[in-house]
Amino acid sequence: MKALTAPGAGGRRSTATIYEVAERAGVSIATVSRVQRHAHLVAPETRERVQRAAHDLAYRPSRLGRSLARGHHDSTGIVFPDLTGPYFSAVILGYEEASARQGRSVLILATHGRSASEEQVLDLADRVDGLVLTGRTVPDHLVEELGQRGVPVVLLARPGHGAADSVRASNAPVAAELVAHLLDHGRRRLAFVGDPDGSSDAAERWSGFLQAHRAAGLAPAYAPTPSGYREEDGRRAALGLLRAGDRPDGIVAANDEIAMGALRAARELGLAVPDDLAVTGWDDIPAAAHLAPPLTTVRQPMVELGRRAAVLLTERIERTRTDPRHEVLPTELVVRSSCGCVHPT
Amino acid sequence: MKALTAPGAGGRRSTATIYEVAERAGVSIATVSRVQRHAHLVAPETRERVQRAAHDLAYRPSRLGRSLARGHHDSTGIVFPDLTGPYFSAVILGYEEASARQGRSVLILATHGRSASEEQVLDLADRVDGLVLTGRTVPDHLVEELGQRGVPVVLLARPGHGAADSVRASNAPVAAELVAHLLDHGRRRLAFVGDPDGSSDAAERWSGFLQAHRAAGLAPAYAPTPSGYREEDGRRAALGLLRAGDRPDGIVAANDEIAMGALRAARELGLAVPDDLAVTGWDDIPAAAHLAPPLTTVRQPMVELGRRAAVLLTERIERTRTDPRHEVLPTELVVRSSCGCVHPT
DNA sequence: TTGTAAGCGTTATCAT
DNA sequence: ATGATAACGCTTACAA
Numbered sequence: 001m002k003a004l005t006a007p008g009a010g011g012r013r014s015t016a017t018i019y020e021v022a023e024r025a026g027v028s029i030a031t032v033s034r035v036q037r038h039a040h041l042v043a044p045e046t047r048e049r050v051q052r053a054a055h056d057l058a059y060r061p062s063r064l065g066r067s068l069a070r071g072h073h074d075s076t077g078i079v080f081p082d083l084t085g086p087y088f089s090a091v092i093l094g095y096e097e098a099s100a101r102q103g104r105s106v107l108i109l110a111t112h113g114r115s116a117s118e119e120q121v122l123d124l125a126d127r128v129d130g131l132v133l134t135g136r137t138v139p140d141h142l143v144e145e146l147g148q149r150g151v152p153v154v155l156l157a158r159p160g161h162g163a164a165d166s167v168r169a170s171n172a173p174v175a176a177e178l179v180a181h182l183l184d185h186g187r188r189r190l191a192f193v194g195d196p197d198g199s200s201d202a203a204e205r206w207s208g209f210l211q212a213h214r215a216a217g218l219a220p221a222y223a224p225t226p227s228g229y230r231e232e233d234g235r236r237a238a239l240g241l242l243r244a245g246d247r248p249d250g251i252v253a254a255n256d257e258i259a260m261g262a263l264r265a266a267r268e269l270g271l272a273v274p275d276d277l278a279v280t281g282w283d284d285i286p287a288a289a290h291l292a293p294p295l296t297t298v299r300q301p302m303v304e305l306g307r308r309a310a311v312l313l314t315e316r317i318e319r320t321r322t323d324p325r326h327e328v329l330p331t332e333l334v335v336r337s338s339c340g341c342v343h344p345t
Numbered sequence: 346m347k348a349l350t351a352p353g354a355g356g357r358r359s360t361a362t363i364y365e366v367a368e369r370a371g372v373s374i375a376t377v378s379r380v381q382r383h384a385h386l387v388a389p390e391t392r393e394r395v396q397r398a399a400h401d402l403a404y405r406p407s408r409l410g411r412s413l414a415r416g417h418h419d420s421t422g423i424v425f426p427d428l429t430g431p432y433f434s435a436v437i438l439g440y441e442e443a444s445a446r447q448g449r450s451v452l453i454l455a456t457h458g459r460s461a462s463e464e465q466v467l468d469l470a471d472r473v474d475g476l477v478l479t480g481r482t483v484p485d486h487l488v489e490e491l492g493q494r495g496v497p498v499v500l501l502a503r504p505g506h507g508a509a510d511s512v513r514a515s516n517a518p519v520a521a522e523l524v525a526h527l528l529d530h531g532r533r534r535l536a537f538v539g540d541p542d543g544s545s546d547a548a549e550r551w552s553g554f555l556q557a558h559r560a561a562g563l564a565p566a567y568a569p570t571p572s573g574y575r576e577e578d579g580r581r582a583a584l585g586l587l588r589a590g591d592r593p594d595g596i597v598a599a600n601d602e603i604a605m606g607a608l609r610a611a612r613e614l615g616l617a618v619p620d621d622l623a624v625t626g627w628d629d630i631p632a633a634a635h636l637a638p639p640l641t642t643v644r645q646p647m648v649e650l651g652r653r654a655a656v657l658l659t660e661r662i663e664r665t666r667t668d669p670r671h672e673v674l675p676t677e678l679v680v681r682s683s684c685g686c687v688h689p690t
Numbered sequence: 691t692t693g694t695a696a697g698c699g700t701t702a703t704c705a706t
Numbered sequence: 707a708t709g710a711t712a713a714c715g716c717t718t719a720c721a722a
Contacts, residue, residue, distance in 0.1 A: 413697095
């Protein structure tokens with residue numbers, strides 16, 4: 001049969017194969033192959049002939065053929081829970097850039113909120129030389145299985161697991177610092193908006209929240225209010241909180257977009273921020289400094305997170321390192337005015 | 346030779362092959378293949394045996410082998426100039442989602458500002474069934490060549506070219522509407538910040554800018570001020586403009602991030618927005634409504650742009666349609682208060 | 691219903 | 707320096 005001429009959904013290409021080049025140059029395919037990869041091993045004159053033939057036919061070696069023969073893909077995959085917002089965007093920016101520099105393309109998979117189907121992930125795994133898995137996109141047992149199948153894996157924004165590497169940003173300490181700051185402002189009814197059960201990032205931020213309360217001899221006024229990561233999610237969560245009888249005097253949001261939603265909710269209810277309600281975010285997205293009021297938040301090195309993930313993955317793929325590595329990148333409190341501080345413009 | 350056992354940079358996987366499954370089930374590889382793809386063509390009892398063997402060996406058909414045999418990849422590529430910010434993020438969100446729904450993975454390539462190297466693009470083209478090229482990431486001659494090689498292509502945010510499909514958002518009419526609005530506010534020294542030579546989007550917005558002036562019998566006060574698309578780029582451009590003797594009374598930015606930069610610049614110079622300076626953006630990113638002051642901008646259907654690109658590309662790949670299609674999605678002026686309007690919160 | 695075998699386009703090992 | 711040729715892992719005519 002002839003797959004590339006067969007009917008059906010395939011997109012047959014008009015690309016020349018190594019055989020046609022060989023024929024036109026009057027050499028064997030081995031020689032053509034050699035010219036592509038190790039030009040110096042071929043007599044100058046032969047090389048010349050082959051190159052001309054290749055050029056005339058607009059020949060490009062098929063990646064498929066090459067990958068099959070060599071046993072790898074020169075590409076990696078990254079899986080996200082969601083492709084929404086500045087966080088994702090920055091991480092992938094760093095990741096793609098670093099990957100490109102290493103000559104690897106990147107495949108991207110979004111799981112749209114829920115955990116990825118096993119099928120999707122295994123399928124992706126089969127197209128790449130290694131995988132970075134962010135947050136809780138992939139259940140532990142699957143991470144395990146990937147390991148057994150010999151797929152290099154790095155976990156991003158998720159604590160290390162077994163042999164897999166991991167990269168994440170520090171959460172609990174700054175979260176505690178942030179909450180202590182709010183407590184210093186005299187706020188006593190702080191509410192955490194975000195889902196500690198949904199991501200380790202949120203869990204760790206919540207734990208810092210608790211820790212600060214404990215350190216101040218206080219009990220948290222509320223259990224965490226679960227929420228998605230988009231503005232509308234935050235707005236809804238905040239609305240619920242603010243309409244209750246015992247409303248909070250501060251909202252500690254799990255990211256800046258939730259905080260923006262809280263800002264909107266406050267406005268809708270006629271509450272002044274920060275006077276009636278303090279609001280803080282997380283991530284320090286570009287807009288954070290321009291919000292009304294400017295948002296107190298935590299800066300985390302999102303681009304660098306992606307970059308480091310790419311570097312660690314490469315080391316694994318190239319077997320440059322074999323012991324698992326777990327990196328925690330630093331993070332920084334950015335005080336502006338939504339927390340109640342008077343902030344220089 | 347044995348590629349998967351050879352030394353070197355390859356990541357050999359411990360995956361079973363179709364041969365091992367066949368052997369264990371006591372059938373031929375053809376039967377194993379059939380069971381995977383067309384289970385109904387196999388006797389129930391044989392099927393059962395094969396499935397058990399496959400399961401025992403944790404067998405998954407290799408995508409590589411399959412792609413090579415079938416002549417396609419079940420994946421597509423998208424190339425962006427830059428992975429920065431909400432625009433990119435929203436487009437890719439729509440694109441990935443629609444692609445996943447059609448069972449295709451997505452490969453992503455960023456060209457980091459400049460035009461992609463021919464090599465990168467051709468390489469990407471060889472890994473996928475089709476390509477979407479955004480903006481000016483790829484020079485015309487390459488688009489041409491891709492066409493000749495039989496690679497389905499859709500252009501995003503770039504006018505149609507030859508046989509390639511295209512999807513973009515309407516620009517000139519809303520730009521004119523926006524500028525007319527500013528002119529109605531009595532602004533007479535409007536500056537456009539963005540690079541008409543850098544993207545067709547910017548070019549079309551600038552053309553709407555001109556058109557509105559013409560319609561009002563006015564001449565534009567400035568030539569366009571070239572700028573990148575990030576906040577810092579916008580800040581710098583605005584600073585230049587605002588420090589000059591004949592400073593503008595309005596800045597029409599090519600996107601919301603540039604507008605944010607202008608806002609910052611104004612603040613740094615002690616100018617009040619909108620009183621001293623009107624500022625408008627483009628895109629209506631989530632933060633736009635929360636800026637100080639809330640940003641007047643243009644909403645464009647970013648997610649939908651990505652989605653449509655995926656749909657058009659699929660039609661081409663599956664040869665469901667052969668005539669080129671060029672879609673222009675609608676766009677909408679969003680008046681808030683940075684233009685000088687008093688806007689309900 | 692199942693098996694045989696010829697591809698798909700490379701790479702790399704041997705010979706020569 | 708070059709050529710034959712056996713992998714790589716699958717799909718699918720065609721035969722049986």
